[in-house]
Amino acid sequence: MFGWTGTTLRVDLTKGTITREATDLELAHDYLGARGMGGKIMIDEVAPDTDALSPANKLIFSPGPLTGTFAPSAGRFEVVTKAPLNNVIAGSNSGGAFGPELKYAGYDALIIEGKAAKPVYLWIKNDEVEIRDASAVWGHTTPDTTDLVRAETDEDAKVACIGPAGEHLSPIANIMNEMHRAAGRSGVGAVMGSKNLKAIAVFGTGAVTVADPDRFKAAVMKARKLIQAHPVGGTGLKAYGTDVLVNILNQTGALPTRNYQDGYFPTADKTGGESLAAKQLVRPKGCFSCIISCGRVTKVDNPAYAGYGEGPEYESAWAFGADCGIDDLDAITKANFLCNEHGIDTISLGSTIACAMELFELGVITAKDTDGVQLTFGNVPAMVEMTRKACTGEGFGAKLAQGSYRLAESYGHPELSMTCKKQETPAYDPRGVQGIGLNYATNNRGGDHVRGYTIAIEVLQNGAVMDPRVTEGKADLDITFQNLTGALDSAGACLFSTFGIGAGELAEMLSAVTGVEYSVDEFMKIGERIWNQERLWNLKQGYTTDDDALPKRLLTEPIKTGPAKGEVNHLDKMLPEYYQLRGWDEKGVPTKAKLKELSLA
Amino acid sequence: MTVKYFATIRTYTGESERRFDDAPATLRELLAALAARYGNLFRNAAFAGDALNPEIIILVNGRNVLYLRGLDTPLAQEDEVSIFPMVAGG
Amino acid sequence: MAKVLMIHPDKCTGCRNCELACSFEHESRFRPGASRVQAYTWEREGMSVPMMCQQCDDAACVKVCPTGAMHRSTTLANLVDWDERVCIRCKMCTVACPFGNARYDAASSSIFKCDTCQGAPECVTFCPNGALEFVDDEQQVRSRKKAYAAKFKEAFQEVS
Numbered sequence: 001m002f003g004w005t006g007t008t009l010r011v012d013l014t015k016g017t018i019t020r021e022a023t024d025l026e027l028a029h030d031y032l033g034a035r036g037m038g039g040k041i042m043i044d045e046v047a048p049d050t051d052a053l054s055p056a057n058k059l060i061f062s063p064g065p066l067t068g069t070f071a072p073s074a075g076r077f078e079v080v081t082k083a084p085l086n087n088v089i090a091g092s093n094s095g096g097a098f099g100p101e102l103k104y105a106g107y108d109a110l111i112i113e114g115k116a117a118k119p120v121y122l123w124i125k126n127d128e129v130e131i132r133d134a135s136a137v138w139g140h141t142t143p144d145t146t147d148l149v150r151a152e153t154d155e156d157a158k159v160a161c162i163g164p165a166g167e168h169l170s171p172i173a174n175i176m177n178e179m180h181r182a183a184g185r186s187g188v189g190a191v192m193g194s195k196n197l198k199a200i201a202v203f204g205t206g207a208v209t210v211a212d213p214d215r216f217k218a219a220v221m222k223a224r225k226l227i228q229a230h231p232v233g234g235t236g237l238k239a240y241g242t243d244v245l246v247n248i249l250n251q252t253g254a255l256p257t258r259n260y261q262d263g264y265f266p267t268a269d270k271t272g273g274e275s276l277a278a279k280q281l282v283r284p285k286g287c288f289s290c291i292i293s294c295g296r297v298t299k300v301d302n303p304a305y306a307g308y309g310e311g312p313e314y315e316s317a318w319a320f321g322a323d324c325g326i327d328d329l330d331a332i333t334k335a336n337f338l339c340n341e342h343g344i345d346t347i348s349l350g351s352t353i354a355c356a357m358e359l360f361e362l363g364v365i366t367a368k369d370t371d372g373v374q375l376t377f378g379n380v381p382a383m384v385e386m387t388r389k390a391c392t393g394e395g396f397g398a399k400l401a402q403g404s405y406r407l408a409e410s411y412g413h414p415e416l417s418m419t420c421k422k423q424e425t426p427a428y429d430p431r432g433v434q435g436i437g438l439n440y441a442t443n444n445r446g447g448d449h450v451r452g453y454t455i456a457i458e459v460l461q462n463g464a465v466m467d468p469r470v471t472e473g474k475a476d477l478d479i480t481f482q483n484l485t486g487a488l489d490s491a492g493a494c495l496f497s498t499f500g501i502g503a504g505e506l507a508e509m510l511s512a513v514t515g516v517e518y519s520v521d522e523f524m525k526i527g528e529r530i531w532n533q534e535r536l537w538n539l540k541q542g543y544t545t546d547d548d549a550l551p552k553r554l555l556t557e558p559i560k561t562g563p564a565k566g567e568v569n570h571l572d573k574m575l576p577e578y579y580q581l582r583g584w585d586e587k588g589v590p591t592k593a594k595l596k597e598l599s600l601a
Numbered sequence: 602m603t604v605k606y607f608a609t610i611r612t613y614t615g616e617s618e619r620r621f622d623d624a625p626a627t628l629r630e631l632l633a634a635l636a637a638r639y640g641n642l643f644r645n646a647a648f649a650g651d652a653l654n655p656e657i658i659i660l661v662n663g664r665n666v667l668y669l670r671g672l673d674t675p676l677a678q679e680d681e682v683s684i685f686p687m688v689a690g691g
Numbered sequence: 692m693a694k695v696l697m698i699h700p701d702k703c704t705g706c707r708n709c710e711l712a713c714s715f716e717h718e719s720r721f722r723p724g725a726s727r728v729q730a731y732t733w734e735r736e737g738m739s740v741p742m743m744c745q746q747c748d749d750a751a752c753v754k755v756c757p758t759g760a761m762h763r764s765t766t767l768a769n770l771v772d773w774d775e776r777v778c779i780r781c782k783m784c785t786v787a788c789p790f791g792n793a794r795y796d797a798a799s800s801s802i803f804k805c806d807t808c809q810g811a812p813e814c815v816t817f818c819p820n821g822a823l824e825f826v827d828d829e830q831q832v833r834s835r836k837k838a839y840a841a842k843f844k845e846a847f848q849e850v851s
């Protein structure tokens with residue numbers, strides 16, 4: 001067998017048992033790995049009504065068949081579990097070198113079940129697997145945990161761990177690997193915390209094999225050339241990182257500002273990738289097998305916010321920046337460092353602080369609630385202080401760490417939470433860019449951009465172009481991106497490889513690695529299968545067509561200033577067509593025929 | 602009229618924006634004037650032959666000129682023009 | 692003209708494409724443990740450094756080798772080559788190399804040491820960042836010297 005290792009590792013933390021089972025290769029052909037296989041395992045093994053933070057939930061770490069090879073920028077893995085934030089199948093994708101190391105240790109997936117009686121970490125060295133006491137590392141930040149676990153295992157081990165936020169079961173806690181890469185969204189860190197699992201250290205000396213080495217090398221050379229020749233994949237991302245997007249979204253009038261009260265932030269340029277490259281960038285960094293190097297090693301000298309680490313990404317710079325009415329890049333980067341160190345999602349936390357700022361300005365909450373802090377938009381020290389408190393869970397921070405939906409609802413104003421299916425929407429205003437609104441509304445994990453990145457076409461002119469202001473054709477565009485990403489994530493590839501290559505190149509590399517022939521159609525069908533599988537899970541969670549919605553503000557309150565002034569999102573013009581093109585009924589339920597076509601029924 | 606430059610375009614112009622008291626009549630005229638001012642790196646980024654380089658993104662008042670009239674987009678004194686190379690992230 | 696492998700840690704992003712290319716070239720599969728080049732990353736500092744055999748002129752591994760398996764290549768200049776047929780796997784070379792650039796791999800019962808892919812190093816082809824270079828032996832000294840000269844130039848330009 002090629003591409004896949006053929007072995008899945010199962011660890012039951014309640015019983016303390018470790019078992020190895022053969023990976024179901026029939027399923028692997030249809031679901032690839034990572035997000036697809038992880039989701040399939042969830043559907044087969046976890047009852048839909050399971051409490052996400054109970055021992056019955058499972059936590060799956062899964063790389064893809066391309067992970068561990070030199071397919072360009074394809075060394076990723078997915079953390080799959082039932083999401084504490086919103087009950088969906090969480091699939092949080094991360095890079096770094098953890099996924100490849102899991103493959104070299106011999107595993108297509110690691111399934112963690114049950115709950116340890118006290119804090120433990122997992123040490124995987126090829127086929128030697130141990131559950132070890134973690135009482136000495138519990139409470140530590142993610143970089144310190146990584147160092148401490150390495151000192152007890154192997155200095156070259158790859159470590160994924162939670163920080164204090166995951167220990168406190170924050171539903172927006174993440175899992176960090178190699179100190180700086182995040183499986184960020186939907187609260188996967190809280191599931192790890194609920195299992196008393198602080199960290200996983202992996203060291204592998206095995207190999208990932210390839211069915212047709214010559215064909216694979218040729219396919220890789222071709223894909224590399226395409227990415228390197230692309231202005232974004234080849235030079236742009238390395239020079240400026242993802243934060244370069246601040247300006248183009250702002251100039252388009254679609255940079256959500258002050259909790260989406262506006263779509264334009266006059267001083268946004270101070271927080272963009274150009275400023276970051278000029279002031280904070282130490283060097284670019286790449287994940288395993290990456291040829292793009294969007295990672296930023298950054299340093300802040302300003303004594304008030306001094307620090308050293310990685311980031312911020314665009315989404316983080318927006319969440320702590322424009323969305324909080326803040327243009328101080330040093331403070332933004334500091335907030336980002338704090339989140340990484342404590343293991344909490346930057347998008348959700350930044351957006352939650354923005355929501356709290358609006359609650360404060362409306363007088364719904366006062367300084368009595370916020371531990372004496374004047375939590376107004378644009379208050380830079382207050383933003384950093386609230387980030388710190390949310391990270392450690394102290395005072396008002398404990399409420400912020402619940403995410404904006406729970407926060408706003410507890411004060412009787414859920415409409416001020418900028419979320420879809422309770423997950424914070426990212427840094428693209430659907431009033432200025434119609435198609436991304438449809439994606440937020442229909443996305444299987446709620447407010448999310450990566451699984452339906454229509455921005456590439458609507459704003460970034462990547463390959464094709466579509467006017468962001470129109471609704472025509474957007475249902476089709478969304479579906480294409482959602483399906484493509486489903487397959488791409490499951491193969492182990494990075495979304496940014498699409499700035500250069502597409503389904504054709506990915507299918508070719510996949511075929512050469514695995515020896516299973518994938519046409520472009522089959523590749524896209526895998527993505528569609530995965531999308532529908534996730535949809536079926538959501539329907540079982542009680543989500544209905546009413547939840548395929550946007551925050552009311554985005555439909556009824558026009559953008560106040562800037563280039564997209566006066567615009568709202570027209571979701572109602574797109575959603576029925578979306579259902580129809582998906583082969584779902586008018587209630588958004590996949591038809592029998594569709595499920596049969598996808599081998600889901 | 603204000604013209605704003607971003608990302609690598611900024612490295613070609615050496616400044617992040619410039620104001621013009623007399624707006625050229627069309628985008629084509631503006632880009633030709635800018636190419637004359639900033640030199641070949643800018644020219645090559647802006648034009649592919651006589652056409653607009655597909656790898657440049659130009660917004661006039663926040664609207665991509667591809668949805669306006671391309672190089673023939675008329676310009677007025679109160680307009681804001683933003684010039685980007687292809688960028689991405691997420 | 693003879694060529695040498697040069698490393699530029701300042702350009703390295705830690706992506707390890709070099710390791711993948713090396714192991715793929717030698718084994719047609721991906722096993723970083725089999726790579727003759729290793730890129731180490733210090734995550735706190737965000738620094739990465741690629742390490743590989745320097746093909747020393749006065750090579751310790753050649754000196755200690757009792758069988759002549761480790762030898763200066765007669766066909767390729769600037770290559771210290773290893774002959775697996777002559778090698779008795781005493782591992783003396785791995786002890787002698789001051790950099791740890793010669794390694795014994797139990798899985799394949801081989802000495803792992805960079806062989807420059809016999810004059811066409813795959814790591815150089817696959818490094819996306821120019822952190823590894825295969826250059827003329829004279830060129831490498833000249834370019835380094837010139838790079839330093841350029842730094843001086845900048846410094847003096849600023850004061851004058």
Ligand code: SF4
Nearest residue numbers: 744745746747752788
């Ligand atoms: S293995 Fe070590 S001693 Fe031998 S040539 Fe290479 S660097 Fe020099």
Ligand code: SF4
Nearest residue numbers: 703706707709730818
């Ligand atoms: S391929 Fe180049 S940039 Fe990547 S780790 Fe190796 S030397 Fe560094």
